[in-house]
Amino acid sequence: MHGRTDELNSSSKNNLPAELAEKLIGLACKYESADFLKKDPSQFMHRYKDLRESEAVAFIAANLAFGRREQILAHVEQILNEAGPSPCDWILCQKYKDFFPENEISFYRMYTNTDMRLFFDGLRSILEENDTIGSFFKRKWSEAGEGVFLHQVIASAFPAECKLLPHSKDSAAKKVNMLLRWLVRDNSPVDLGFWTWFSKKDLLMPLDTHVMQQSNELGLINSKSANLKTAIELTKKVAEIFPSDPVKADFALFGLGVNS
Template structure:
């Protein structure tokens, strides 16, 4: 990576990692709560619904919070979600059914029965594994395969879970909360990978297109490779590059900030 590109990426991240970023982003929801239990839970739900049009993502999270009332944690722990999410294969949001949302909440309810917070629960799981099992995989193990909201593929980029981890682990940020910064290093984070990130990364030369000119597949290997590239501009904090790539898209591809 050239020094010029490093400077450009850092400048973009400085611009877009700001409080104004929250206005139209699902990260906004966790900032509403003073109770870490509620903040973690809404972050988990919002991150796992984070694909498609932002306005629709925000609408569906708002619908859940309206049903939950003052405490999302109490609503989930008490099974209140069962009224909102019946055992139905009908669509709640895009490809996610009401049944899949219920299974997601079932998994969260089990965790709350075992531990005060999501962070406490996964800190113990990660410690018990000796750090040998990726945190994304440990999270996925808590939900059955029928819960299609959670990515269970070992080689998948798992974009939405990596987005959740960015929110939980990166500290000293006006966007990310850093609740888990004390036990998990942001150096280990991978960039949440989607088509837009792939497009911008290919335009910058951070990722190579295939021989046929296609974008690389959104796989775990691609996420690892891109995160390693971004670590050159953001040492010890590669996921900060997510803001730079977002900014590059807003700035119109090749335009300078």
């Protein structure tokens, strides 16, 4: 048993106003729909029938998912157009090194071509040795010590110099926790639920800017710091509404923020 589960399950009794709970339930149902995919980077993993391809594309899309959504989609699309029908083959054949020469020219925001190469180096090493990305992290998770979070296990599998992954223990790891939502939650028109070995009740809320803002305005949290402590606090709070699936609240809070 990992410390994460114990920490998240130590929530207090439900003390949220019924009106707020009903509002969040309604918003989650409204925004967790196939329409959500149209403007969200989660759309890309749905293009591939092969599990291995979908996982790899999910990793690419999630780790570029910050900033304006139009720019995120454009840059992921650029990579996938270059990669062709099999992003995994493109990665394994190291063709990404032609697309991302080793230099400090920006590819997307603060991420340089060298940063992108390091990310794909990490992804390639996982793909070379494992049938699926999920099977690799299932094994790594089973070996993780007490108090370790899955997003930390994922980050540690990539080079320490890779800026796309959060290597600080205090990081809220928004992008990786969003990735985990995609890969763990099932019975969803958005999330694909490939990783059945991890429980969705143990997922952490991704602290997007919109989620932080709405959570503070609604009184779910009182914090301006998007760190691991705040992610745990918010996850506990929304688990009072969605006890078996707390990050369902991500759709409610993100959707409310984007559309308000």
